[in-house]
Amino acid sequence: MARNADRIRAVKGTRDILPPESRLWLKVEEICRDILDAYGFQEIRTPIFEETELFARSVGTNTDIVSKEMYSFEDRDGRSLTLRPEATASVMRAYLDSGAVNQGGVKKYYYSGPMFRRERPQKGRFRQFYQIGAEVLGSDHPTVDVEVLEMLDLLLERLSLTDCVLLLNSVGCSTCRPAYVEALQSSLESVASKMCADCRRRTSTNPLRVLDCKVPADQPIIEGLPKILDYLCSECSGHFRAVTSGLDRRKIRYTITPRLVRGLDYYTRTTFEITHSGLGSQNALLGGGRYDGLSELIGGPPVKGLGFAIGEDRFLMAVERSGALASSAGPEVFVAWMGEEAREAALGAARQLRREGIRTEIVFDPVNFKKSLALANKMGARWTLIVGDDEVKRGLFQIKDMQTGQQEELPAGRLMEEMRARRNKSAPV
């Protein structure tokens, strides 16, 4: 006899999204897609794995993502491949590969799907997590930045997500950032010895990342470091002014956050993040910015771009907390039957209802009406349609409103008409 093997469980940092939660995910995705569509974004689907080099060059070898967190493996032909830790680089690669880059004009893409980073799992942080993101390629006009932020503002409103704050900054460009990084590095040299080990390391490898440090003892030191907004060249500061005044005109509130440099090397000018106060330490719902140098990093011609990625896992946590999208996952109609002839009538009714898109449940084996009604209640059905031999003889159904307890007779020939009318009157279920 085979011994019972240890039961295999999900890999650390991954999880299953089961009903009824998966229903909420679909709803949120639908709302996101509708808004992206209204703003002219079209879906792009890129592979889940890419050449390691794509991320190494674009995200940057000195970032945590590339140096510590990538799921990389050698393919059978010796090539190094990586499960995507983010999708912006893939979208840019697809834009170059497909030749869309040569068509001119502005392209707006969106994507959604899993990303992979080997981070330390905790609340709101997974090793396989989901992002919905969008990219605008082909323009460096500040109105692009403003329009994307306006769209995100609408999305938060549609999802009834209050308690959100838009953090905004500019990280300059290749003209002005080097002088800032130099100033930052020289200030850090005198204080680094008092900072955490990560900050000491980053002082030489990636000084901008010091600004991301969350260690409490380092905070007063970081507050005293030079601020990038004081180092912007005239083009970058003009761009930043145009973005803030566009937001002001739209009455979209933001907090200028000089420390917001974001983790990835490819950002230039505008960077932003939206945080939610109910999420604990992993409170960033989404992040993004402009990346005018990304295409060149992966061997393409200059391309102006701006994008963002929503952390869908955290978005869902916030939506669940707000309760605004809470909905019953139960059937709209539960069909209860007793007797062979009634069974046929019940199955016929269920078929008609389902063809109409009405969520309908029916039991396969005979159970008495009392049990059926208890089951309908347990499932959270809105109505129960009841048919026994007597109803078949008289050519009708009984319909019980599970909220009011009221029961009425419906002539079989008017079933769909009556159901449609009831559904239109009732709140969405």
Ligand code: AMP
């Ligand atoms: P990033 O691609 O790092 O700019 O992240 C964009 C958004 O993705 C963040 O604001 C988070 O909401 C989400 N995110 C990033 N890493 C993780 C993770 N390991 N687990 C869950 N969500 C994440």
